[in-house]
Amino acid sequence: MNNESNPSNFKVDKNQDNTLSGQTTIALREAIVTGKIKPGEKLNEPKLAEQYQVSRGPLREAIRRLVSMGLVEHIPHVGASVIPLELNRIIELYEVREALEGMAAGLAATHMNEQEIADLKKLLVIHRQHCENNAGEYMQTEGDFDFHYLIIKSSRNALLTQQLCNELYHLIRMYRFQTSRFKTRSNRALIEHEQLIYAIENRDPALAELLMRRHISRAKESIKSYLSTEDSN
Amino acid sequence: MNNESNPSNFKVDKNQDNTLSGQTTIALREAIVTGKIKPGEKLNEPKLAEQYQVSRGPLREAIRRLVSMGLVEHIPHVGASVIPLELNRIIELYEVREALEGMAAGLAATHMNEQEIADLKKLLVIHRQHCENNAGEYMQTEGDFDFHYLIIKSSRNALLTQQLCNELYHLIRMYRFQTSRFKTRSNRALIEHEQLIYAIENRDPALAELLMRRHISRAKESIKSYLSTEDSN
DNA sequence: CGCCACTTTATTGTCAACAATTAAGCTAAA
DNA sequence: TTTAGCTTAATTGTTGACAATAAAGTGGCG
Numbered sequence: 001m002n003n004e005s006n007p008s009n010f011k012v013d014k015n016q017d018n019t020l021s022g023q024t025t026i027a028l029r030e031a032i033v034t035g036k037i038k039p040g041e042k043l044n045e046p047k048l049a050e051q052y053q054v055s056r057g058p059l060r061e062a063i064r065r066l067v068s069m070g071l072v073e074h075i076p077h078v079g080a081s082v083i084p085l086e087l088n089r090i091i092e093l094y095e096v097r098e099a100l101e102g103m104a105a106g107l108a109a110t111h112m113n114e115q116e117i118a119d120l121k122k123l124l125v126i127h128r129q130h131c132e133n134n135a136g137e138y139m140q141t142e143g144d145f146d147f148h149y150l151i152i153k154s155s156r157n158a159l160l161t162q163q164l165c166n167e168l169y170h171l172i173r174m175y176r177f178q179t180s181r182f183k184t185r186s187n188r189a190l191i192e193h194e195q196l197i198y199a200i201e202n203r204d205p206a207l208a209e210l211l212m213r214r215h216i217s218r219a220k221e222s223i224k225s226y227l228s229t230e231d232s233n
Numbered sequence: 234m235n236n237e238s239n240p241s242n243f244k245v246d247k248n249q250d251n252t253l254s255g256q257t258t259i260a261l262r263e264a265i266v267t268g269k270i271k272p273g274e275k276l277n278e279p280k281l282a283e284q285y286q287v288s289r290g291p292l293r294e295a296i297r298r299l300v301s302m303g304l305v306e307h308i309p310h311v312g313a314s315v316i317p318l319e320l321n322r323i324i325e326l327y328e329v330r331e332a333l334e335g336m337a338a339g340l341a342a343t344h345m346n347e348q349e350i351a352d353l354k355k356l357l358v359i360h361r362q363h364c365e366n367n368a369g370e371y372m373q374t375e376g377d378f379d380f381h382y383l384i385i386k387s388s389r390n391a392l393l394t395q396q397l398c399n400e401l402y403h404l405i406r407m408y409r410f411q412t413s414r415f416k417t418r419s420n421r422a423l424i425e426h427e428q429l430i431y432a433i434e435n436r437d438p439a440l441a442e443l444l445m446r447r448h449i450s451r452a453k454e455s456i457k458s459y460l461s462t463e464d465s466n
Numbered sequence: 467c468g469c470c471a472c473t474t475t476a477t478t479g480t481c482a483a484c485a486a487t488t489a490a491g492c493t494a495a496a
Numbered sequence: 497t498t499t500a501g502c503t504t505a506a507t508t509g510t511t512g513a514c515a516a517t518a519a520a521g522t523g524g525c526g
Contacts, residue, residue: 055511068301076250092392103332159325288481
């Protein structure tokens with residue numbers, strides 16, 4: 001089997017989740033992150049099973065995985081529901097990010113190799129061009145993710161990477177998606193990224209950690225000031 | 234119902250998990266933490282279902298929860314197994330702890346009330362007596378846990394608390410249990426705890442964070458020097 | 467008219483059988 | 497003897513039905 005013109009073993013990746021529960025997890029996750037299923041909404045098992053064309057078994061498993069990602073809350077004998085969108089939860093997430101990504105930046109400054117630094121700089125160039133063309137308006141979206149993603153992976157700490165890139169990542173995405181109506185000026189973010197790379201290049205873990213923490217803390221304060229003025233339900 | 238001489242609503246706690254999958258999770262978790270199921274060992278579903286007297290459904294759910302706690306690894310179509318006991322994994326865990334508990338200590342210094350500080354001091358008195366009586370030999374076990382637990386809870390950050398006290402907590406316990414043959418001198422830990430309380434009392438978040446991080450970092454270095462000399466499988 | 471208890475309904479938790487996939491064992495050919 | 501391919505066994509993934517629990521609806525009583 002599997003000899004049908006596939007010389008480079010592409011997509012025969014182990015660890016890939018062909019299972020129904022795995023695919024359902026991804027589908028449900030995206031529906032929640034993009035707001036198709038709204039914050040606070042109840043997750044009805046028979047209805048969702050019908051909707052995603054799976055039986056309740058795999059669906060329940062998918063829901064449990066989303067619970068472990070922090071996207072969903074579950075009460076025994078009552079059911080699961082998407083977490084509500086509350087300001088203090090967002091702040092809590094940013095505090096956790098500040099701690100973890102700060103640590104990651106420090107470790108990255110120690111362990112990053114030349115290739116990874118070059119990749120990081122490439123991202124920065126794209127970011128800079130974007131700022132100049134669009135007068136520093138939006139950006140963020142995926143570009144900022146990639147930047148943080150790369151640094152986290154370079155920390156060489158598998159647990160840290162897993163916590164940030166598999167568990168908390170989608171929670172971050174969800175909050176960002178839901179609050180994307182606030183356009184963040186990315187000139188400042190650009191400058192902060194530049195300083196961070198400088199610290200990493202100079203193998204200065206303490207400075208890298210400090211700058212990353214400040215970077216995230218500022219983003220937190222920004223969101224706080226935006227949302228506290230609204231009557232945030 | 235429920236009027237049968239239970240005035241204080243004791244144990245009628247919602248959120249309590251009466252379900253089979255919940256109980257199985259706890260049973261399996263303890264078996265892994267205490268080494269009854271050894272690191273690296275495969276988790277055979279039919280065998281464990283028979284052993285714990287449940288069907289495979291709840292058992293699978295329990296296994297998935299342990300995966301989210303980091304105690305178990307799972308590969309699709311192959312199965313789940315207890316994570317192996319490797320030095321670099323332990324170090325990674327201590328780095329994550331350093332970041333998260335450091336943040337928790339800083340937040341605790343801001344938010345802790347007088348009652349909580351008093352409780353913390355009570356723990357310290359017990360710890361000190363223990364040190365004097367037993368010439369500062371072992372301790373740790375549960376006393377140290379309580380100390381950290383109280384500080385984390387006082388951070389008033391639900392996400393942080395959940396990450397540390399529900400997810401990573403049992404992974405810490407497991408590693409500690411497996412490496413408990415190394416008696417840690419707790420005189421130093423006692424002094425570090427005293428300094429930490431001092432910082433919290435004085436509402437000095439920066440110092441509290443620094444001291445907590447140093448406290449955990451030292452524990453990490455201690456374990457590292459112990460295990461690197463052995464031929465750690 | 468409002469409140470309490472009971473009945474009904476809907477939803478979650480659990481089970482045992484079936485399907486699909488992987489790993490192990492075996493035979494046969496080089 | 498080793499290795500490739502096939503066959504068999506064991507294990508995981510999935511399903512639909514059944515049981516237990518909680519929520520919603522209903523009727524009667526104060």
